[in-house]
Amino acid sequence: MITKPPFEAIVSRHGPMVLRVCRAVLGWADADDAWSETFLAALRAYPDLPADANVEAWLVTIAHRKAIDVTRATARRAVPLADLPERPAADQAGPADLDLRNALAALPRKQREAVAYHYLAGLPYQEVAAIIGGSAEAARRAASDGIAKLRHSYPKTGDFS
Amino acid sequence: MNASTSPSPPGLPGAFPVSDTDLSALHAQLAARAESAGLLDLAYRTIDSPVGTLLLAATPAGLVRVAFASEDHDQVLAALASQISPRILNAPQRLDDAARELDEYFSGTRRQFDLPLDFQLSAGFRRAVLSQLPTIGYGHTASYAQVAAAAGRPRAVRAAGTACALNPLPVVVPCHRVVRSDGSVGRYRGGPAAKQLLLNLEAAA
Numbered sequence: 001m002i003t004k005p006p007f008e009a010i011v012s013r014h015g016p017m018v019l020r021v022c023r024a025v026l027g028w029a030d031a032d033d034a035w036s037e038t039f040l041a042a043l044r045a046y047p048d049l050p051a052d053a054n055v056e057a058w059l060v061t062i063a064h065r066k067a068i069d070v071t072r073a074t075a076r077r078a079v080p081l082a083d084l085p086e087r088p089a090a091d092q093a094g095p096a097d098l099d100l101r102n103a104l105a106a107l108p109r110k111q112r113e114a115v116a117y118h119y120l121a122g123l124p125y126q127e128v129a130a131i132i133g134g135s136a137e138a139a140r141r142a143a144s145d146g147i148a149k150l151r152h153s154y155p156k157t158g159d160f161s
Numbered sequence: 162m163n164a165s166t167s168p169s170p171p172g173l174p175g176a177f178p179v180s181d182t183d184l185s186a187l188h189a190q191l192a193a194r195a196e197s198a199g200l201l202d203l204a205y206r207t208i209d210s211p212v213g214t215l216l217l218a219a220t221p222a223g224l225v226r227v228a229f230a231s232e233d234h235d236q237v238l239a240a241l242a243s244q245i246s247p248r249i250l251n252a253p254q255r256l257d258d259a260a261r262e263l264d265e266y267f268s269g270t271r272r273q274f275d276l277p278l279d280f281q282l283s284a285g286f287r288r289a290v291l292s293q294l295p296t297i298g299y300g301h302t303a304s305y306a307q308v309a310a311a312a313g314r315p316r317a318v319r320a321a322g323t324a325c326a327l328n329p330l331p332v333v334v335p336c337h338r339v340v341r342s343d344g345s346v347g348r349y350r351g352g353p354a355a356k357q358l359l360l361n362l363e364a365a366a
Contacts, residue, residue: 006203006242006249011191015184020177032187039191043200043248097176104176119173 004051007043014056015039017121018063024116025067027105030074037066057127060117064131103153104146111146118143192252202246204255205238210267211362212355215332217256217263220245223277224259226329229351244282263332269366272299274333282329289313290324297338300363304342326350332359 018038022031041062049058104112110132117128118139129139195201203225205218216228216237225245228237242249253260258276265271273295280288289312296311297303303311309321325336326348337359341347349356 003239003243004247006238007247008205008238008250011188011250015188016179019179019183019187020174023177024173035187036190036194040194040198040200043191043195043250044198046247096172097178100172100176104173115173120177 004046004049007046010042010046010055010059011039014059017056018059020120021060021063021116022067024101024104024120025064025109025113026070027101030067030070034063034066034070037069038063041066054127056121057123057131060121060123060127061131064113064117100150103150106153107146107149111142111149114139114142115146115150119147188251192250192254195248195250196252196255200248201250201252201255202248203241204250204252206251206253206256206260207234208260208263210263212332212351212358215263217259218249219255219259220279220281222279222281224256224330224333225279225282227331227333229331229355231352232350259333266332267362269362272366276333278330278333280330283324283327286312286314286317286320287324287327290321291328291330291334291336294325294328294334294336294338297335299335300366302338302340302360305339305347306342308339322348338363 015035019031019035022034022038026034038059042059045062049055104115107115113132114128117123117131118125123131125136125140125143128143129136132139132142134142192201192204196204199221201221203218203220205216207214207216209215213230214234215230216226216232216234217224218226218228218238218241226237226241228234238249262271262274262276266274280291283291290308293308293311297308305322305325306315306318308325309315309318312321312324314320321339325339328334328336328350331337331350337349337356339347340360346353346356346360
């Protein structure tokens with residue numbers, strides 16, 4: 001019988017990955033909200049999670065739903081200012097990282113999600129497909145189309161083929 | 162865990178760095194929101210003390226566990242997750258009062274604790290024994306036989322000893338004041354040296 005670890009261990013083990021995924025899918029400004037909503041919902045549901053569940057996939061599934069909620073809420077209170085600049089000085093990112101982030105932000109949502117869930121969360125395409133819908137093959141295609149566009153709009157990362 | 166063979170773009174995770182500062186701010190916010198949403202079944206923190214680092218854990222009802230470092234805090238938390246609830250966060254705020262009163266106790270300025278206690282980890286006779294312990298005054302001791310009698314089963318001396326040895330709230334519920342009739346300190350969750358240290362502290366104050 002597998003015993004379930006304290007939720008604190010889930011937060012410390014997977015918190016960084018979930019924040020990275022939220023930032024990739026939503027951008028810096030909305031990522032904190034999505035992270036908090038994700039872990040609050042996860043805490044609520046945690047006692048019912050089967051002890052042998054894939055915790056990463058479970059968290060990314062919740063984060064995916066919360067990111068959609070946050071996007072809707074942001075759209076409702078939208079200020080008609082397209083393309084707000086990244087929050088300045090929020091981290092140590094160099095200009096190259098900012099370029100890559102902006103290139104990712106410019107991808108269609110499904111490609112961005114496929115890239116984030118596969119490359120940042122480390123989920124296999126089968127799991128990515130279960131989260132974003134469609135087949136594993138379609139998820140794989142969305143991620144590779146996304147990566148191809150990143151490489152195109154941001155050639156310096158061309159070595160990541 | 163990543164079963165696919167797709168090469169990972171090395172630049173990508175690096176473009177989304179996550180600092181400890183970001184995470185600890187988010188963690189504190191999560192703990193506060195969990196508390197106000199009624200989802201924090203167990204909050205814990207650690208404090209430094211003359212008997213080593215102590216783990217303090219509380220349910221919404223009160224302090225439920227005090228653990229010595231020798232008990233292995235990770236194992237104690239894992240046990241609490243299965244005994245009470247896995248909804249556990251490092252959330253110091255709920256334990257502010259307990260931490261302050263323990264500090265005062267260890268510095269000799271507090272003689273009894275005024276904290277809500279949750280005795281759910283003890284049942285039956287063990288619980289009866291523990292509820293008698295606060296009647297042993299600061300700086301005084303009682304024998305296991307006296308405690309067994311006070312809990313209503315004068316012949317259950319050995320069981321009274323077990324109840325003390327397994328006290329989930331050591332220091333706060335003063336099982337350290339129960340000693341053997343021959344004068345030796347007897348068993349203690351934090352080890353005999355910790356027990357002796359508390360007895361000396363109370364004798365000196």
